[in-house]
Amino acid sequence: MPPALHVCQQGFEAFLAKEAGACREKGPGWVMSASAATDLCFAHFSLPQPLELEGESVNILAGRIADYFLETSRGELYEAVWPLCFEAAGVESLNQRCRGVLKAFQEKTSRMARVMRLAEEGRPALGSWRGLFVYLTDFKRAFAARQAWGGGQRRMSDDPRAPSRSYLKVEEAYLVLREAPRPGDSVADLGAAPGGWSFSAAQRGARVLAVDNGPLKGGALDNPLIEHCPQDAYKFAPERTMDWLFCDMIDDPRKVLELLRRWVRRGWCRKFIVNLKFGRHDPFLLLREAASSQGGISSRCSVLRPRHLFHDREEITLVGMLKEGQGRGHGR
Ligand SMILES: C[S@@+](CC[C@H](N)C(=O)[O-])C[C@H]1O[C@@H](n2cnc3c(N)ncnc32)[C@H](O)[C@@H]1O
Structure with a gap:
């Protein structure tokens, strides 16, 4: 065998x-x-x-x-x-x-x-x-x-009102985390446009800050639960701890990992779904960095799962949940 x-x-x-x-x-x-x-x-x-x-x-x-x-x-x-x-x-x-x-x-x-x-x-x-x-x-x-x-990956069904196929990734990521946004949850969606991830959270009753200089479209446009914040995600700081950090930016994955590290260290979110577009980068170096106790991500998380999703291309998605009491300065 x-x-x-x-x-x-x-x-x-x-x-x-x-x-x-x-x-x-x-x-x-x-x-x-x-x-x-x-x-x-x-x-x-x-x-x-x-x-x-x-x-x-x-x-x-x-x-x-x-x-x-x-x-x-x-x-x-x-x-x-x-x-x-x-x-x-x-x-x-x-x-x-x-x-x-x-x-x-x-x-x-x-x-x-x-x-x-x-x-x-x-x-x-x-x-x-x-x-x-x-x-x-x-x-x-x-x-x-x-x-x-x-591993939790599976094909998801699309929603015709979702403004992008990225919607399928976040829907799949909920299965990997075994958690999804709930009514009243707060979500910061970095690199949100055209709004597939924001739309997915809003459909579940969460309130979303959609951070992206690009325009929102389809079911994310004029959605009463989605506030568009046209700005640079690297400069965005939430006023209070968010229940969720979503991040799906097309950028150097090491920069995105550094952004996640900042959010986790500062206790700015309780759960996260972050997509790392590895392209020509070695995904195992990124995984090692995310899991390393030096980086300050894994040691602050009770759950940290990297997955190549069914709907991922040359990218991996990190889902995680911070340990109780990791929020710093923003408590709720
Ligand atoms: C793959 S798209 C996101 C798709 C989105 N998750 C959805 O479901 O529709 C990547 C987005 O990242 C945004 N982006 C890249 N760098 C950014 C930055 N520094 N600040 C804000 N948004 C950024 C781009 O404008 C682009 O809209």
Whole structure:
């Protein structure tokens, strides 16, 4: 059994291979590593010790997966909802094959109707899960595991009133943090225009200061919960501690990290979602800097999670929550 199969966004396998370490094999959107590390920035989910299964046809492959599921289900009590995830690498034809294998698997397990009714299809949410996780690396080869670790990334659905596709990133980031703005929360959105992130927070009833010299558009324009502050985000200082710092600026990621450090050190926010556009920079240097106890970010946070989101391109998103009592001078 290989130690772990990690799944990432297609095109970012080299980053994931470097992060997971000891890469044995990789393909479009996946990396097999000899290390069973979890909580990786570039992994959307990881399957520890998956079983490799082969089958010439959809039916044979589904049968092998069903046998594995039945065998490993012996003595198991299914009383709550459990995750059922079938995914495939790369091309659409393989995704189609994957859907066919899932359908055949469901037919073969129909005599476990009560158990199967509790199955919830889709990627594992953030954390460690027991369920059934299947990943097709090609037409005749799949890896199956009963345990998975989920990073929280997933495809989000768009809102036609959102002024930009960036909206999808912040919506996804809430899942990684397991927190979202609530009615009455205060948000400083640095680099806000055209307003996707601000719109997302306002939709949840939060009041937003949208800091950007550029114009707001769509559902963020003339929104009663969004105040546009046309100014330089590096010069912006909140009058009181904000519940949220959002930051999605196109700028040198080290400068953005320094900005985050200032906000955290001064206790200007309680939670943050900050996007670092790494481009040609080494993302691992940025991650190391963010996690370093010297920098003053990680030591002041009770949660600090860097993720390459499903909707991220050459960027990573840092979500975090400050420890109680880290607010300085701005208390609430
Ligand atoms: C990727 S866009 C932000 C998209 C936004 N999050 C959304 O959801 O629509 C980056 C924004 O950063 C802004 N920006 C870059 N440097 C800035 C600075 N120093 N101060 C304020 N805004 C800045 C740009 O004007 C641009 O509107």
